[in-house]
Amino acid sequence: MTNLHDTLQANVSNGSVPGAVGLVARGDRVEVAAVGSVDVDGTAPMARDSIFRIASITKPVVAAAVMMLVEDGRIALDDPVGQWLPELAKPTVVRTPGSAVDDVVPAARPITVRDVLSSRAGHGFPSDFSLPAVQLLFSELKQGPPRPQLVAAPDEWMGALSRIPLLYQPGDAWLYNTSSDIQGVLIARASGRPLPVFLAERLFEPLGMTDTGFEVPADKLDRFTSYYQADEEGALELVDAPDGQWSSLPVFPSGAGGLVSTLDDWHAFARMLLAEGTAGGRPLLSPESVRQMTTDQLTPSQRAAGTLFLEGQGWGFGGSVDVEAIDPWNVPGRYGWLGGTGTAAHITASTGTVTILLSQRAMSGPTAPDLMRDFWRYAAAV
Structure with missing residues (x-):
């Protein structure tokens, strides 16, 4: 061997x-x-x-x-993240994954901590990167290969994210990457560090x-x-x-x-x-x-x-x-x-x-x- x-x-x-x-x-x-x-x-x-x-x-x-903050009692898995991330308190969702970014409906329910942890918050990469809402993740958030010095500060980043509709309703689909960046901002805001x-x-x-x-x-x-x-x-x-x-x-x-x-x-x-x-x-x-x-x-x-x-x-x-x-x-x-x-x-x-x-x-x-x-x-x- x-x-x-x-x-x-x-x-x-x-x-x-x-x-x-x-x-x-x-x-x-x-x-x-x-x-x-x-x-x-x-x-x-x-x-x-x-x-x-x-x-x-x-x-x-x-x-x-994030799980440490759950154990600290600062957040709970089924809490809406809008308590700490008001930019995500009232998200909209594209009518279909391929719809234009202004063809939206309200989210059926709030995004929870559990949704963000399991990458089912509604933001992120599916198999098709060409979808209009996905394209904005690249152009507005610099999602993709890591380029740390090119990304905006957390508050500005979250503001940009709030203007991008969800690709799917919260909890409905696993989408790659973006939820982990949201977790980082959640940690900072919930912990005050x-x-x-x-x-x-x-x-x-x-x-x-x-x-x-x-x-x-x-x-x-x-x-x-x-x-x-x-x-x-x-x-x-x-x-x-x-x-x-x-x-x-x-x-x-x-x-x-x-x-x-x-x-x-x-x-x-x-x-x-x-x-x-x-x-x-x-x-x-x-x-x-x-x-x-x-x-x-x-x-x-x-x-x-x-x-x-x-x-x-x-x-x-x-x-x-x-x-x-x-x-x-x-x-x-x-x-x-x-x-x-x-x-x-x-x-x-x-x-x-x-x-x-x-x-x-x-x-x-x-x-x-x-x-x-x-x-x-x-x-x-x-």
Whole structure:
């Protein structure tokens, strides 16, 4: 059987990625490999503590923070979010998903915290990105690949969101991404603390996630990887350098995909979830909150409609949940997600397994690239 190093190295050797780090853990047995370089020029070798833009594996972290506020009694799952987000207090909905943005009807009921946590608030990406209401998410909110310095401040962002009609009635459909950004604003307003401060105080500091945040300080830039996308010929072109968009704190800290982190930092978060919300003997979340996060919240029809992103699986709070073994790596109950910057992280409570893969090549679409699938196959076989 090949090892983790060789699995990752094969994708570096064929030119798919400049480098990658991976972790496969079951209980106390942890296998880690770092291969390739931090950039295409080979400036420095990839290392276990290299820092990456983790994109959408930010989502489970932010969902956990929302559940902390639920446990604090500041919000409740079935509360209308309009109490804290008045911009969403009286939403309108396009008459049909393909309708013009001025062909709307009132929402049948308020958007709740549960809707936002389960990505069923009515805003977000369906399978068809060309729909008029979806186009406004790109043009007005800068939804899409993370570009932190280009997004408006939270109040201005929420104002723009309030002028975009919902694509579906609250609770009716799973839609990707936007709900996680709404969660970030909800956390800040309900807690009275900026999102970066709340996450640092309640999650990152207790878990020892010392390299996780919305910016990379100057004294850590030497560990920060460069970020690339492939051109039409497959050559890697630079999207963001270490001194680029993550070198200063953005005005909009994105709960959908704004964090940077390391392999061991996300592993610390994963271990907390596997320990039913406990870290170092200190409870951060209740077992019930972890159970809700990691349990599929969708109906069969909602799962089917989300196939472009979910590939037939379900969605909990902030991450996907495997509901069937479609591929060798799918284990019912596996929870986690993947990020458009080339990242993936999952836990499986039934086996005590954590798998984390961090690379620096943008995904070309919602479908997981070969590197991820090779990594998952390896993790399922060991």
